[in-house]
Amino acid sequence: MSEVVQDNSKSPVVRAAAETTPDSAPAPTGGSKRKLESRRKLLAAAKKLFIERGYHETRPQDISREAGVGHGTFYLHFDDKLDCFLAFAEEATLALQDILKEPSEQDLPLEESILEIIHRIFGYVESHPGLLAAAMVDIDVITTNDSKGRKMLVDQWAESWTDRISNWERRGLVMPGLDKVLTGYMIVGAMKHGGGYAFRDGLDKDRVAREITRLIVRAIEVN
Amino acid sequence: MSEVVQDNSKSPVVRAAAETTPDSAPAPTGGSKRKLESRRKLLAAAKKLFIERGYHETRPQDISREAGVGHGTFYLHFDDKLDCFLAFAEEATLALQDILKEPSEQDLPLEESILEIIHRIFGYVESHPGLLAAAMVDIDVITTNDSKGRKMLVDQWAESWTDRISNWERRGLVMPGLDKVLTGYMIVGAMKHGGGYAFRDGLDKDRVAREITRLIVRAIEVN
């Protein structure tokens, strides 16, 4: 007997997109106003608790209590804690991807362009503590079930960097022969860990932003 | 009433070192042969399962069953799953830190020195799939209780890079005025995410190693 298991966790938008799949059994509905409201409350609670306590110390029951909904409602919206975490990360990703997607002013020099992005990121991190770190988590260590096909923030950002580098390459600003995808990932990693250190230790953000920019520019600029 | 809670998870060596603390209540014992053997079996099982299934899908009972010890023994050695994971990560860290600590041949040029380290790392990763990723996990997302004072691999490696950079600075190989700690973290991040991408997508390891090296050298070398 082939069981039919519903994956009820992706954002309604994403779910609708995936719905072309024929054997995706159940209600496609984007969600009634009431249901969406429950989901919103759950995700807000999840966000608060995952950031405040971390994955380990957060239980599904804590989330539903914090959200002010019945315990069963949690399982109406998510398969389990991991599924809820992934939905939370997806939402954070949605909010954060635009920071990189939004194009810089055209034909800015390399350095200013990068510095501007870093400032965008740092600004966001200051006003949303913990969110970026959670969205950038190495999901493979938490689950090996490939996160139900979600594209995590790290990959999206790496892709955005790749696009930008391609642009700069066309304008002759970066050295030719660069592996642009690899470079994109390296930049994301350098920023994640460099920025993480800077925030943990309370370094001066402007100085750090300039320093990170300087190293990246030196690494990729045309000679 | 001030409860006394035992932290029984750190490696015996580390625990012994921390033991100067006066209010560290309990048995300092490095462990009898029998006890150490149980711990070894548990950690081996934890390693296997955490890597194979990830943190979420691994239960303490799975670990003790896999280890072939009684269920209670798990809690004899670890407070809970998180504690066990941290002990596992600590062990992996112990095995991996030498990769960077071990000094390269003296007065090698910058480029060859870095390339050599990357080759060391890639070699290790190929023969120990999943281990590095687990040891480098962003622990803050899993728990906000500062991981019981353990120094994670990322920080140790960043420190090692900092030392190396200091060395190169003395030899006049890197540009002056570098924030060496920040740079250390950036290098670790760039390698982690660049390398992670390369392994996931099965890129040619030699080429990637050279490319990563090239970017890092360009970023930090003296002009």
Add this chain to the structure above:
DNA sequence: TCTCGAAGTTGACAAATTGTCAAAATAAGA
């Protein structure tokens, strides 16, 4: 070798958490 106490293990048990589902509540249409 034998005895004894300390150290370590064990699984049965209690406590806590997760996941299910029939019934209740709410919304929405006729």
Add this chain to the structure above:
DNA sequence: TCTTATTTTGACAATTTGTCAACTTCGAGA
């Protein structure tokens, strides 16, 4: 209003976690 479809709910069953008194093993000393 009445009827039907959707969503919520918390009581309940199933699973998992964590404890502990009894048991086993080890080793020192007689």
